[in-house]
Amino acid sequence: MNLVLETDGWSQVQASWRFYNNEEVTIPSLNDPIIAEVVEESNKRVGNYTLVAYDWSHLDYKKAYKETGTCD
Numbered sequence: 001m002n003l004v005l006e007t008d009g010w011s012q013v014q015a016s017w018r019f020y021n022n023e024e025v026t027i028p029s030l031n032d033p034i035i036a037e038v039v040e041e042s043n044k045r046v047g048n049y050t051l052v053a054y055d056w057s058h059l060d061y062k063k064a065y066k067e068t069g070t071c072d
Contacts, residue, residue: 019025034054042050 038050038052038054042052
């Protein structure tokens with residue numbers, strides 16, 4: 001199920017507004033669980049280095065969906 005296709009634009013705007021306007025939603029509150037998980041998993045590994053792919057890039061599959069009909 002594609003939520004973008006199943007919901008209207010106004011409900012998406014409202015949900016986004018509630019999320020961004022929530023004082024409890026901060027960069028640290030989003031980042032800290034990710035960093036904690038990386039540290040925990042890194043401590044289980046043997047070795048001196050850990051390579052972590054850490055990227056907050058925006059992904060937009062609209063063009064792919066228009067061309068293929070799927071987001072795969």
